[in-house]
Amino acid sequence: MDIMNIRKREFPITESKVFLNHAAVSPIPARSAEAIKRFVEDKVKAQLTRDSDNLEYWWNKIINAKKLFSMLIGAKENEIAFIPNTTFGLNLIAQMIPYKADSNVVTNTLEYISNVIVWLKLREKGIEVRIVKDIDGKISIDSLEKNIDNATAVVAIGQVCWYNGFRHDLKAISEIAHERGSLLAVDGIQAVGNMKINVEKDEIDFLSAGSYKWLLGPSGAGFLYIREELIDELNPPILSEESIDPEAYRKCLYEEFALFDLKYSAGIGKYQVTHVNDLAYVGVEESMRLILDFGIENIEERIKLLDDYLIDRLLECGCKLQTPLGENEHHAIVNFKVKDIDRLLDFLSKNGIIVSKRVGGIRVSPHFYNTEEEIDRFIDALKMAYA
Ligand SMILES: Cc1ncc(COP(=O)(O)O)c(C=O)c1O
Known part of the structure; x- marks a missing residue:
């Protein structure tokens, strides 16, 4: 694919501006805007309920967004949940991990506000929060290693630093974390869409990312990756209808009240927000196709x-x-x-x-x-x- 054609076809902003600000909020490609427009037009005609002709088309597109995201990070499709944004996902991760009285968590001074506050909040529960200081805009593996011990529940790292671009060696960090029995949680918003990520190879346990930066999507379409083995082992700190046993849901909806006990649904859906921002996912699905087509x-x-x-x-x-x-x-x-x-x-x-x-x-x-x-x-x- 030729860059000049892509600029002309997908990024009309290039005609009037030099946009070098994708770490903030990016323009969405024209094809993504067109898909959203078509979706809105269908919504005007029908409510996209069961009776709508195009429901299946749009729903498949929304679900396909998970598949494309999983391809970009080397995960399986059933390891990805829809969430509104990165910070929401980081909150979920911080609250779903089981802590002990002497647990600590490790983050660092190169993280964006979101990947610090969700951990600082744990101090309210008596959890120790260690913030490793950068030196000259870098966090050394050594300094992390000194702070991760057998009581470290989780190490929280952004793959690419939001303000200076420092790139962490996630493989090296996950090796240290796992050796000491801790989990690795990654803030991926400054990396997914601009570099190849492989959660399996780098042994990442969680990754949260919104899509309005490097994924060239609209706001409100985020993704949470949870490593397969952890999906059943852990439980979500907040719930949606999708979090519960589908049989109880069905019974309540169509027959009678059936919620005397909380039974979780199986699989990634239990962590997922229901009634997602469908327009935003339709948009980012197109954007991710552009990204994957280019490679x-x-x-x-x-x-x-x-x-x-x-x-x-x-x-x-x-x-x-x-x-x-x-x-x-x-x-x-x-x-x-x-x-x-x-x-x-x-x-x-x-x-x-x-x-x-x-x-x-x-x-x-x-x-x-x-x-x-x-x-x-x-x-x-x-x-x-x-x-
Ligand atoms: C590294 C990083 N994490 C998280 C966020 C916040 O993302 P969201 O709006 O998707 O919660 C930002 C926003 O700039 C960011 O740069």
Whole structure:
């Protein structure tokens, strides 16, 4: 697939803006918007209840979103639950793990707010929360290893750091965690859609991700992966109709009250929110098809090329990077320090260039459909702003 065709067909934003802000909220491809529009039109005609002609078509599309997500992270389809967003999934994970009185959990200072607060809340139950400090924007395996012990219930890590792009070695972390009897929970929103992930190979126990960043989907369509063996072993902290035994549900709905005991349904459905944001899943299903058609390995490779090009150009300009530059130490997100950030952001925005201010620097996050020419335009604007 040719990048120029993809830009023209799917990303009309490229005609008017240089959008380098996929770590924030991304534009959705035209094909995803078209699918949502068709779905809305059908909803206007029918309620998409049992009698609607197209129910099966749309429902299959929504269910297919799980399949496509599972392909992107190397999971099985029956290990994926629909959830509204990343933070919701992280909350579920934090609350479903069985803790002992002396349990601790380990997170770190490179995590986004969501992947800290859900763990800090556990302090209300007397659980120790260890926050490993980064050094120069990096978390070393050594520093994690020193904090993970036999009482560590879970290690919480974002695959790619939300503000500087630091890329954790999940395989190395899961080995340490599992050796000490703890679980590995991954915040995947800054990685799924921009790099190949393999939950099986990296032995990840949980992964939560929304889809409005690198998956190029709308808000409200999130995914929670739970490793197969844990699905039955654990129970959800909050329930939906899908969480309960389908026979009790059926009886209650059609015959008589039948809920004198709580019996869970089998499988991933028990963790799932019912009556999901169907429009959003229809949209992200299309977006993920685009991603998979282009190939996630190709996307990872292209983003690396764009990042390397951007880093070289920033270094040429004498910018101080907050992104660690070692081999395999970063991915997708580049952050550099500047003085007068707000003035720069304003200048860039007036020139149609979209990036973000994060943690004392400018965060630039190109996706596969961006080009080196767009990076050049960004660098030229940067030079002009300080001329
Ligand atoms: C790493 C990370 N985790 C979680 C979130 C919040 O995601 P959601 O809105 O899907 O809960 C963000 C948002 O920026 C993020 O960057």
